[in-house]
Amino acid sequence: QLQLQESGPGLVKPSETLxxxxxxxxxxxxxSSYYWGWIRQPPGKGLEWIGSIYYSGSTYYNPSLKSRxxxxxxxxxxxxxxxxxxxxxxxxxxxxxxxxxxxxxxxxWGKGTxxxxxx
Amino acid sequence: xxxxxxxxxxSGSPGQSITISCTGTSSDVGSYNLVSxxxxxxxxxxxxxxxxxxxxxxxxxxxxxxxxxGNTASLTISGLQAEDEADYYCCSYAxxxxxxxxxxxxxxxxx
Numbered sequence: 001q002l003q004l005q006e007s008g009p010g011l012v013k014p015s016e017t018l019x020x021x022x023x024x025x026x027x028x029x030x031x032s033s034y035y036w037g038w039i040r041q042p043p044g045k046g047l048e049w050i051g052s053i054y055y056s057g058s059t060y061y062n063p064s065l066k067s068r069x070x071x072x073x074x075x076x077x078x079x080x081x082x083x084x085x086x087x088x089x090x091x092x093x094x095x096x097x098x099x100x101x102x103x104x105x106x107x108x109w110g111k112g113t114x115x116x117x118x119x
Numbered sequence: 120x121x122x123x124x125x126x127x128x129x130s131g132s133p134g135q136s137i138t139i140s141c142t143g144t145s146s147d148v149g150s151y152n153l154v155s156x157x158x159x160x161x162x163x164x165x166x167x168x169x170x171x172x173x174x175x176x177x178x179x180x181x182x183x184x185x186x187x188x189g190n191t192a193s194l195t196i197s198g199l200q201a202e203d204e205a206d207y208y209c210c211s212y213a214x215x216x217x218x219x220x221x222x223x224x225x226x227x228x229x230x
Contacts, residue, residue, distance in 0.1 A: 062218075
């Protein structure tokens with residue numbers, strides 16, 4: 001059974017780069033079934049899709065965040081990562097990794113990790 | 120502002136049925152039968168309830184159903200139970216440039 005676990009710093013300073021990793025267990029990061037992705041949720045607000053990466057390496061980003069986002073895969077560690085540059089307080093959120101499938105939706109999610117942007 | 124529009128809140132009594140709407144455009148909901156719905160309890164990760172507009176994942180109660188008409192998708196919950204009280208989000212594929220967009224979420228209160 002596929003499981004995902006986010007990890008990374010819980011506190012990031014303004015203007016710096018937020019870096020998170022999602023470790024995949026119970027399945028291969030190289031699977032053609034998934035568009036490994038990141039979704040965030042600011043405090044008290046709704047969900048926002050950040051971006052996804054396909055096993056081929058193709059990336060897809062939310063147009064509103066595209067200039068600051070990089071998603072990559074490390075097949076040797078069965079992990080994928082998120083980098084969000086030039087963060088501000090507006091980037092404070094719970095960050096989830098998920099395994100979206102094109103037809104079947106986002107059926108597996110990590111538990112989420114809280115990232116606060118503050119000096 | 121979210122790409123998909125949902126009512127901020129809905130409510131119903133136990134045993135009743137409620138419907139949550141999700142209005143998009145001809146570029147997302149209207150063009151693809153790829154709307155999914157998620158249930159989120161406080162402090163928890165979202166849970167997939169409906170995919171491809173009307174299909175239920177294994178283990179999801181048949182009290183949950185989905186449909187679509189034009190640019191609006193809907194989630195109906197029948198036989199409301201206390202445990203259904205949660206936030207619900209719709210999500211639609213929106214083409215190769217935007218990919219996925221979420222609704223703003225709807226808080227369901229079971230009276």
